[in-house]
Amino acid sequence: MLYFSKIKILIISIFTLVLVYFTSSNFFKADDNFFDKNINLGLDLQGGSYLLLEIDNRPVVTQKLQNTVSILRKYFKDKKIKYKDLILKNDNSIEFLINENQLDFVKDKFEDKDSEINPYYSNYKSHEFNLETFNNLFVLKLSKYGLIEIKNSSLDQALEIVRRRIDEVGTNEPNILKRGNDRILVELPGLDDPMRVKNLLGKTANLTFRFITQNTEETFGTEKLFFEDNSEEAIVSKRIILSGDNILDAKPRMDNQNNETVVSFTLDRVGSKRFAKATTSGIGKRLAIILDGKIVSAPVIRSAIVGGSGQISGNFTFQSATDLALLLRSGALPAPLNIIEERTVGPDLGQDSIKAGVIALIIGFLLVILFMFVKYKIFGFIANITLLINLFLLVGILTLFEATLTLPGIAGIILTVGMAVDANVLIFERIKEESVSEKNKIIAFDSGYIKSRTAILDANITTLIAAVILFLMGSGPIKGFSLTLGVGIFTTLFSVYFLARLLTSLYVAKNKDKENLI
Amino acid sequence: MTKTNISFNTFYKSFNIFSLILIIISLFLLFFKGLNYGVDFKGGTLIELRASDAQITISNLRKSLLNMNLGDVSVKKFGNENDFLIKFEKKSEIKNDFIGEIKNDLIKSIGNGFNFRRVENVGPKVSSELLRSGIIAIALSLTAMLLYIWIRFEWQFSLGALLALFHDIIITLGVFSLFNLEINLSIVAAVLTIVGYSMNDTVVIFDRVRENLMKFSDIKIFELTNISINETLSRTIITSITTLLALLSIYFFGGEILKGFSLAMILGVVFGTYSSIYIANPILVYLKVSQKTILKESKN
Numbered sequence: 001m002l003y004f005s006k007i008k009i010l011i012i013s014i015f016t017l018v019l020v021y022f023t024s025s026n027f028f029k030a031d032d033n034f035f036d037k038n039i040n041l042g043l044d045l046q047g048g049s050y051l052l053l054e055i056d057n058r059p060v061v062t063q064k065l066q067n068t069v070s071i072l073r074k075y076f077k078d079k080k081i082k083y084k085d086l087i088l089k090n091d092n093s094i095e096f097l098i099n100e101n102q103l104d105f106v107k108d109k110f111e112d113k114d115s116e117i118n119p120y121y122s123n124y125k126s127h128e129f130n131l132e133t134f135n136n137l138f139v140l141k142l143s144k145y146g147l148i149e150i151k152n153s154s155l156d157q158a159l160e161i162v163r164r165r166i167d168e169v170g171t172n173e174p175n176i177l178k179r180g181n182d183r184i185l186v187e188l189p190g191l192d193d194p195m196r197v198k199n200l201l202g203k204t205a206n207l208t209f210r211f212i213t214q215n216t217e218e219t220f221g222t223e224k225l226f227f228e229d230n231s232e233e234a235i236v237s238k239r240i241i242l243s244g245d246n247i248l249d250a251k252p253r254m255d256n257q258n259n260e261t262v263v264s265f266t267l268d269r270v271g272s273k274r275f276a277k278a279t280t281s282g283i284g285k286r287l288a289i290i291l292d293g294k295i296v297s298a299p300v301i302r303s304a305i306v307g308g309s310g311q312i313s314g315n316f317t318f319q320s321a322t323d324l325a326l327l328l329r330s331g332a333l334p335a336p337l338n339i340i341e342e343r344t345v346g347p348d349l350g351q352d353s354i355k356a357g358v359i360a361l362i363i364g365f366l367l368v369i370l371f372m373f374v375k376y377k378i379f380g381f382i383a384n385i386t387l388l389i390n391l392f393l394l395v396g397i398l399t400l401f402e403a404t405l406t407l408p409g410i411a412g413i414i415l416t417v418g419m420a421v422d423a424n425v426l427i428f429e430r431i432k433e434e435s436v437s438e439k440n441k442i443i444a445f446d447s448g449y450i451k452s453r454t455a456i457l458d459a460n461i462t463t464l465i466a467a468v469i470l471f472l473m474g475s476g477p478i479k480g481f482s483l484t485l486g487v488g489i490f491t492t493l494f495s496v497y498f499l500a501r502l503l504t505s506l507y508v509a510k511n512k513d514k515e516n517l518i
Numbered sequence: 519m520t521k522t523n524i525s526f527n528t529f530y531k532s533f534n535i536f537s538l539i540l541i542i543i544s545l546f547l548l549f550f551k552g553l554n555y556g557v558d559f560k561g562g563t564l565i566e567l568r569a570s571d572a573q574i575t576i577s578n579l580r581k582s583l584l585n586m587n588l589g590d591v592s593v594k595k596f597g598n599e600n601d602f603l604i605k606f607e608k609k610s611e612i613k614n615d616f617i618g619e620i621k622n623d624l625i626k627s628i629g630n631g632f633n634f635r636r637v638e639n640v641g642p643k644v645s646s647e648l649l650r651s652g653i654i655a656i657a658l659s660l661t662a663m664l665l666y667i668w669i670r671f672e673w674q675f676s677l678g679a680l681l682a683l684f685h686d687i688i689i690t691l692g693v694f695s696l697f698n699l700e701i702n703l704s705i706v707a708a709v710l711t712i713v714g715y716s717m718n719d720t721v722v723i724f725d726r727v728r729e730n731l732m733k734f735s736d737i738k739i740f741e742l743t744n745i746s747i748n749e750t751l752s753r754t755i756i757t758s759i760t761t762l763l764a765l766l767s768i769y770f771f772g773g774e775i776l777k778g779f780s781l782a783m784i785l786g787v788v789f790g791t792y793s794s795i796y797i798a799n800p801i802l803v804y805l806k807v808s809q810k811t812i813l814k815e816s817k818n
Binding site: 195341345357368411433454461470 | 666719726750765
């Protein structure tokens with residue numbers, strides 16, 4: 001029926017007005033939080049950087065296995081278990097031999113659900129390590145879930161560190177999210193040059209203080225390391241005096257004595273004690289400051305440092321000293337991060353895209369309404385009013401949910417303009433057909449609406465299916481396209497079945513005696 | 519009102535042969551020439567550079583970039599006179615700040631009269647994931663359409679619509695291969711939208727075919743499809759026109775980034791409209807759809 005009750009008209013009008021209001025709220029500021037909503041602009045429109053980081057977990061896994069080897073040694077000793085040849089093999093398994101008479105006893109220690117050395121995850125129904133035995137040879141490998149646990153915990157740590165570093169740089173409203181179990185997505189809106197952030201994220205910032213030694217036979221072992229500028233190398237003890245974990249605070253500072261930029265740091269209580277002890281006993285020795293496997297500098301200790309603070313020198317510019325201080329404050333990453341995807345858009349390109357998108361929208365809209373008016377005259381006019389309101393509804397809904405608008409999203413809006421008239425066209429064409437056999441205009445209009453309904457629904461559902469799949473599978477800008485396309489279908493159906501129909505019914509009721517109404 | 523009555527059905531065979539030839543050519547192109555994948559799917563780096571210094575040209579950009587050992591470098595104009603698009607696939611291990619190094623190297627060789635407006639850098643792992651998820655998305659949407667039409671109509675209709683979709687996608691990709699146009703993420707979005715649009719068009723005609731099948735038990739499907747196409751023809755044309763108007767304005771005014779996307783859609787709309795008439799309907803004829811096909815459904 002073409003008849004609309006008063007209450008229905010009221011509801012339709014209120015709904016429409018609310019959304020039209022939200023569309024316009026993009027253009028002014030309201031005091032109230034609820035009423036001041038804005039569409040978020042995607043990175044491609046406001047400019048900014050999208051970075052996808054992947055953790056290289058190999059060092060974490062190796063570290064875990066190395067720790068497990070030392071834990072096992074201690075455990076076997078405590079439990080008086082006789083073992084032989086406990087080794088870490090190929091960086092992925094731990095092997096050892098057990099005395100024949102203790103086989104079952106030891107096996108039970110690893111496979112018991114309350115095992116102290118091989119934790120059982122009841123949520124995964126799996127131990128941390130899988131145990132395989134060949135006679136008296138025991139082989140331990142990380143289970144699938146053990147590996148996932150490690151990855152998850154290193155991802156959590158890395159996420160925290162990444163967040164701290166980016167916060168320290170002070171970009172506005174960064175978006176930092178986990179992706180899977182070894183990736184972190186970072187969105188930095190409005191950042192023109194992501195180089196500094198990329199540099200900061202690219203460093204593990206693993207800091208250690210270790211003595212330089214000539215004696216290669218030291219108990220802790222030694223290794224050869226290069227200085228940062230690759231100029232020389234030195235033999236460094238593996239014994240760690242201090243690590244970055246002991247640093248409470250770090251700041252760049254100008255050293256007035258020799259006029260160079262240094263990084264000054266303060267240590268926690270444990271760190272201060274160890275630092276004091278080492279510098280007291282090590283006067284005359286060189287203490288190497290090592291960052292990510294490279295020696296930053298290796299000053300000679302002239303006097304004991306007991307105050308719990310010190311400074312690092314090393315040919316810093318003010319910028320590099322600031323960055324090092326920032327890295328030391330925010331802590332070390334559990335493992336290196338690699339940037340596996342980057343998309344950066346400059347703000348001027350974003351502005352250009354918005355401009356181009358809006359111009360295309362206006363021109364597309366004008367062309368479509370002109371065509372509809374020429375083709376359908378008064379009904380074209382009705383369809384055009386509906387289309388305009390449809391546009392407001394679409395933008396209004398996107399605003400209400402503070403959705404993200406991207407350049408392809410704008411394209412989706414323009415496409416919606418082109419396709420939205422389809423429903424009205426289907427109805428009008430059907431009405432024309434019905435009018436041939438049915439002289440009563442109101443009945444002809446009514447059956448036009450009814451008979452075109454299945455075609456309209458089917459046609460829109462197919463587009464909706466495509467949009468939903470795109471939304472689920474797509475990323476970033478493309479998601480924005482599917483969003484506007486999908487929401488556009490609902491606003492189109494609403495505007496056609498309520499608004500256009502209401503306007504049509506009012507017009508037809510007044511002019512039902514006219515010939516060739518449509 | 520004059521009723522259109524064009525004998526579309528007399529051309530079913532000839533246009534099917536025509537489509538078949540187009541599809542064979544397209545497949546031939548896709549297999550032997552292949553598609554020009556952008557960085558999204560091939561991995562590598564894309565830099566959009568705007569020069570403020572008139573001295574910067576394609577040739578001196580290329581020369582400076584070639585000195586940096588970036589592998590195959592392509593430099594071309596991008597819309598505007600002083601906008602350039604640089605693409606390369608760096609094979610060696612990528613350092614996190616290599617874009618910055620490139621910028622510094624460029625400043626050394628051609629001065630600082632430029633800025634990077636856009637940088638896209640996609641690692642090999644991500645690009646293969648993107649390609650895979652793109653293919654999955656298209657396959658998924660085709661399956662969803664197949665099922666939807668199956669549920670709403672009958673399998674014969676479903677098959678007809680699906681073949682029409684394949685036709686549109688293959689030929690659109692064929693055109694992209696022929697003209698060496700770039701395939702990136704937005705093209706996948708365009709293809710999916712084409713799937714939606716072409717389906718939309720087909721469904722409207724099918725809906726009418728079904729209605730007419732119920733109405734006339736004595737008209738053969740060959741004639742019936744023709745009646746249905748004619749009855750819905752003005753809608754088919756009007757909707758194609760309004761959609762094309764919208765797409766053309768994106769193509770001409772929406773900026774360089776949306777060019778490929780809107781072109782794919784324009785092709786898709788043209789082929790989609792054509793295939794709804796000349797692929798989807800003849801299939802119904804070949805599969806000998808009759809009133810019984812529909813009635814069987816309602817009995818179940």
